[in-house]
Amino acid sequence: MTRILVEENPSPLKLEVLGVEDWDTIERRVSIYSCSYDQTETCYIVDGEAVVITSDGETVCVSTGDLVVLMAGLSCVWDVRRPLRAHFRIG
Secondary structure (H helix, E strand, O other): OOEEEEEEOOOOOHHHHHOEEEEEEEEOEEEEEEEOOOOOOEEEEEEEEEEEEEOOOOEEEEEEEEEEOOOOEEEEEEEEEEEEEEEEEEE
């Protein structure tokens, strides 16, 4: 079952309706780190690139312009390959 959904280059109207500009911002340097999601998290990648590897081996690439939904219950490793800046919303 896919626990990561990626929409490449959503329309500016969709981003406006979602209120992405008002979401919190996170920045990550090139690194590898583990993460678990108790709640669904939606993020919009403003800049950067990463590979997300789920605990069951699914590999998903995310990069600038992607709208990403990380489902509740997901455990994964983020391999940040280019410094990452993203807006995010939990829930």
